[in-house]
Amino acid sequence: MLNLSDTESRILRVACDVFAREGFRNADVQVIADLAGVGKGTVYRHFGNKEQLFLAASKHAVEEVAAHIWKDVIGDADPDDVLANIGTTNMLRKIAASYASYYQRKPGVVELMIQERAEFRQSVFPTHLMHRAEHRGGLERLFQRGMERGELRDFETGPVADAFADMLYGSVVNGCLDGGHQHLPERVACAVEIFINGLACSPIHEE
Incomplete structure (x- = not known):
């Protein structure tokens, strides 16, 4: 997670909202500064320029998703204890439900991911993919434990x-994107059940 001061956290929360609503090109750093209750120079002192502010906001949003899921699913408990209590498939369901609830509350974060790809595709590897690669091992271990159990x-x-x-x-x-963010929990829950249970009665091998 980013090690942020209170001022930096406040700036990034506001920046996420403004960039999501206005877009990178139309967003005004002065507006972000005003809404965050700081001077424009303070924003630049902490984040350098508008591009760096946008990328920091995008990274902050992705890491906030991960923190939200951890708090929902694990909290202050030991992950192994949680897994022992609820089982692998229920942990997958809880992870998915928490993921959906975050985006239901903050659908604008999707706009940040789309904008990042559109504006910086030649210079920046997508933040959400980088974060996923860095944390892929944890999900693999969960599946491994499920097999072992x-x-x-x-x-x-x-x-x-x-x-x-x-x-x-x-x-x-x-x-x-289709305007159904209020129904994300149901949409994701349906997809997870299909993922967990599968569709075929027995393995199907194409000739």
Whole structure:
């Protein structure tokens, strides 16, 4: 997580809202400063320029999602204790539900991810993909523990972890883009049940 001062956190929260609403090109740093209750020079002193402010806001939003999920699912408990109490599939459901609830409350974060790709595709690797790569191991370990506990059939954890993350991301992005962010929990819950239970009665092999 970013090690931020109270002033930096406040600036980034406001910046996320303004960039999501106005877009990178139309957003005014002076407006961000005014809404954050600081001088424009303070914004530049902490974040350098408008581009760096936008990228910091995007990173802050992605890390806030992760913190939100951890607080919802794990809290102050030991992750292994939580897993022992609720099981692997229920932990996956809780992770997905928390992910959906964050974007239901803050659908504008999806706009930041889309803008980042549109504005900086030649110079910046997408923040959400970088964050996912850095934390992929935790999700792989969860699937591995599920196999060890006999709750999941054997599979290669990497591709399945990617598929689970892709499913969550796609459900949320499409849900927000079609204006249905208020229904994200239901949309994501449906996708998770299909993911966990599968569709085929038995393995299907294409000839």
